[in-house]
Amino acid sequence: MALDYKKAGVDIEAGYKSVELMKAYVKETMRPEVLGGLGGFSGAFSLSKIKEMEDPVLLSGTDGVGTKIKLAFLMDKHDTIGIDAVAMCVNDVACAGGDMLFFLDYIACGKNIPEKIAAIVKGVAEGCKQSGAALIGGETAEHPDLMPEDEYDVAGFAVGVVDRKNMIDGSTIKAGDTLIGVASSGVHSNGFSLVRKVFDMTAENLNTYVDELGATLGETLLTPTRIYCGMMKSLRDAGVTVKGCSHITGGGFYENIPRMLPEGITAVVKKDSYDIPPIFKLMQKKGQIEEQMMYNTFNMGLGMVLAVDPSQVDAALKAIEATGDKAFIVGETKSGEKKVELI
Numbered sequence: 001m002a003l004d005y006k007k008a009g010v011d012i013e014a015g016y017k018s019v020e021l022m023k024a025y026v027k028e029t030m031r032p033e034v035l036g037g038l039g040g041f042s043g044a045f046s047l048s049k050i051k052e053m054e055d056p057v058l059l060s061g062t063d064g065v066g067t068k069i070k071l072a073f074l075m076d077k078h079d080t081i082g083i084d085a086v087a088m089c090v091n092d093v094a095c096a097g098g099d100m101l102f103f104l105d106y107i108a109c110g111k112n113i114p115e116k117i118a119a120i121v122k123g124v125a126e127g128c129k130q131s132g133a134a135l136i137g138g139e140t141a142e143h144p145d146l147m148p149e150d151e152y153d154v155a156g157f158a159v160g161v162v163d164r165k166n167m168i169d170g171s172t173i174k175a176g177d178t179l180i181g182v183a184s185s186g187v188h189s190n191g192f193s194l195v196r197k198v199f200d201m202t203a204e205n206l207n208t209y210v211d212e213l214g215a216t217l218g219e220t221l222l223t224p225t226r227i228y229c230g231m232m233k234s235l236r237d238a239g240v241t242v243k244g245c246s247h248i249t250g251g252g253f254y255e256n257i258p259r260m261l262p263e264g265i266t267a268v269v270k271k272d273s274y275d276i277p278p279i280f281k282l283m284q285k286k287g288q289i290e291e292q293m294m295y296n297t298f299n300m301g302l303g304m305v306l307a308v309d310p311s312q313v314d315a316a317l318k319a320i321e322a323t324g325d326k327a328f329i330v331g332e333t334k335s336g337e338k339k340v341e342l343i
Helices: 012-027 048-052 066-075 081-095 114-131 192-198 217-222 229-237 252-260 278-287 291-295 310-321
Strands: 056-064 099-109 134-142 152-163 178-183 244-247 265-269 302-308 327-335 339-342
Touching (some): 066 152, 066 192, 081 114, 081 152, 081 229, 114 152, 192 278, 244 252, 252 302, 252 339, 278 291, 310 327
Antiparallel strands (some): 178 302
C-alpha cells in the first residue's frame, strides 16, 4: 500500500477547510494597521501610529488555558475556550498599561475537524475583539499518535504598546495607597487541576443545575475569563494614574499581588470587603480546602487588583464601572515586607 500524509494521520484538505471556515471570524478583528490577508507566512502589522509616542515600549504576553480545556472536551463546547487563551495573554499586557496591537494563536490537535477548529478560532476572534487586538496569524498543527483524536490544546501570543511615561510598574506605590479589586467572571483559567479533583468530571455532573450557582456546574466553570483591556483604557482616559496592577492568575493572591509591589511595601487585603462568588465557596466546602490554599490557587472573585492614590479612588471606581466591570475597595498598602496580608 502506497503511503501518503493522510494515511499517516494528517489531513491537509481538512487544514484548508479550517482556514476557510475561520476567515470570517478573523476578518472581524482587523485593524487598519494589518497588512495583507490570512494565509501568508507571517502576519504583518504597521507600526506607523507608534511614531506619535515619545518613547514607545512593546509589551508581550504568552499563555494557554491549562486543564480548563478538559471541560470543553467533556461538554463538547469549543467556542469560548479561545476567549480564555486571549484573556490570559492580553490581561498581562494590560497590567503594564499597554494598548493591544495584535495576537497570534496556536492550536495543536489529535485530528483536524474543521468545524471544531473554526469554533475555537471563533472564540479567539471574540477575545481579540474584546481586547482590541487584531488576529494576524496562527497555526493549527495536527498531531496524530501524540494526542487523542478528540483532544486539542490552544495557546496564544499577544503584543501591545505603551509610551514609557505611562508604563505601570509599581515603582511609585507608597504606604497609604488604596487597593481596588475588580471582579472576575468566575474561576477564569487557573486552578483547574484542583477543580477537577473537587468535582466529578462527567458530562452528566457538569450539565446538572446547581441552585447556589444559578446555572449548571459546567456553565459556571467554563465561563470565559474576563478581559480587562477596555477597563484599563477607561481608567487612563479618565486621568486616573494606576500605580500598580496585578492580574490574579495561577498562585492567587499570595503570588500575584506582591508582583506589583516595590520593596518595603505590604499590601493589606480585607477578605470581607467584597462578596466571594458562590463557586469558590462551593469548591472550598466540597473539597475541604483550607482557606489559605484557596487564596493561593484561585482569584476568589477578583481578576485584577489595582493600587491608586486615595485622592483618585472615586474617579477610578467610576471609570471601572463605566465599562461594565464591578469594583471594590479591598484594602490598602503599608510599610513593611514586600508581601500580601489577608485580614
